[in-house]
Amino acid sequence: GAVVSQHPSWVICKSGTSVKIECRSLDFQATTMFWYRQFPKQSLMLMATSNEGSKATYEQGVEKDKFLINHASLTLSTLTVTSAHPEDSSFYICSASDTYEQYFGPGTRLTVT
Amino acid sequence: AQSVTQPDIHITVSEGASLELRCNYSYGATPYLFWYVQSPGQGLQLLLKYFSGDTLVQGIKGFEAEFKRSQSSFNLRKPSVHWSDAAEYFCAVAAGYGNKLVFGAGTILRVKS
Numbered sequence: 039g040a041v042v043s044q045h046p047s048w049v050i051c052k053s054g055t056s057v058k059i060e061c062r063s064l065d066f067q068a069t070t071m072f073w074y075r076q077f078p079k080q081s082l083m084l085m086a087t088s089n090e091g092s093k094a095t096y097e098q099g100v101e102k103d104k105f106l107i108n109h110a111s112l113t114l115s116t117l118t119v120t121s122a123h124p125e126d127s128s129f130y131i132c133s134a135s136d137t138y139e140q141y142f143g144p145g146t147r148l149t150v151t
Numbered sequence: 152a153q154s155v156t157q158p159d160i161h162i163t164v165s166e167g168a169s170l171e172l173r174c175n176y177s178y179g180a181t182p183y184l185f186w187y188v189q190s191p192g193q194g195l196q197l198l199l200k201y202f203s204g205d206t207l208v209q210g211i212k213g214f215e216a217e218f219k220r221s222q223s224s225f226n227l228r229k230p231s232v233h234w235s236d237a238a239e240y241f242c243a244v245a246a247g248y249g250n251k252l253v254f255g256a257g258t259i260l261r262v263k264s
Contacts, residue, residue, distance in 0.1 A: 044194075070249055081241065081254045082195075131194055135249035142187075144194040 040066050042134045044143035051122055052151055059117045059146045061132030066141075067112035068134035073105075076129040076145075088115050122150045153178045153244045157255035164232050165263050172227040172258050174242030183245040184225040185252065186216055190238045198240075201225065202248075212236070237262045 041064040051057050061071055070089050074082040086107050088094040094107035104126075106118040115134075119126055127150045133140040154177045164170050176182055183202050187195040199210025206218040216227045225242060239259050243252040 072251055081256045082252075084251050084253075087251055129192075133195075133252075137249045139197075139200070140249065140252060142195040142197075145192070147192070 040134070040136065040139075040141040042132065042141045042143040044130075044132055044146050046146060047144060048147040048149075050149045050151060053123055054121055056118055056120045057122055057148060059119075059130055059132075059148075061115045061117070061134065061143055063113045063134040063136075063141070066134075066136050068115075069112070069137050070135040071109055071115040072133045072135070072140065073107060073115075073117050074131045074133070076131060078129075082131060085117075119148065122148070124150045126150050153182070153246065153253045155242050155244050155253055155255035157240075157242055157258050159258045160256065161259045161261065163261040163263060166234050167231050170227075170229045170232045170236070170260070172240050172242075172260070174225045174227065174255060175223050176225060176242070176244045177223065178244055178246070180246070182225075183247060183250070184216075184218060185243040185245070186210065186214070186225070186227045187241045187243060188212075188238045189241065189257075195241065198227070232260075232262055234262045234264060236260060 043062045045060045073085045076082045085100045086094045086096045088109035090109045096102045109115040131145045132143045156175045185200045186198040198214045201218045239257045241257045242255040
């Protein structure tokens with residue numbers, strides 16, 4: 039089956055620094071990748087949709103200058119949290135779509151101290 | 152706009168008992184419906200999906216769901232719950248293949264022995 043990986047699986051960073059999270063589709067080419075955010079005991083909220091080679095489409099209320107998304111190839115998308123603050127601490131999950139279905143990564147736990 | 156309602160935040164069932172998790176959606180056209188399961192700190196695993204055809208769909212781990220257009224529902228069922236089914240379950244809707252998912256709030260399932 040289709041496999042999506044995320045790296046790192048967890049990261050701790052200091053307030054004011056930037057953190058990059060990678061999302062890779064390992065055995066298929068993803069036409070579209072999605073980034074979701076999940077707060078503790080809450081549902082997943084879509085942050086942005088990215089297509090290879092084009093700018094990401096951000097959901098309303100998501101700061102595009104804070105959450106930089108790059109979709110460099112059909113198998114890799116990155117989310118960079120810039121100037122991270124404690125309120126950015128969350129579980130970030132990516133998914134990759136092969137047009138018919140979304141396949142989810144295992145998630146990245148970000149803690150900003 | 153699409154939306155999903157999962158009216159039960161928590162459900163507790165005895166091991167071996169039957170299970171039904173409720174999901175109601177709002178979408179003007181034919182929805183693409185999904186059920187996912189998430190264990191603590193993990194990504195999402197697809198249990199089953201409905202795109203078209205037979206309204207009773209079978210999924211993994213013995214789960215099934217029935218699409219009822221008249222009730223705008225897509226309830227998840229399992230005839231006999233196992234302790235390993237304890238997790239959080241999310242219902243989701245999409246506008247089409249590979250489109251962004253809108254998730255319900257989730258239902259936490261507890262299984263008592």
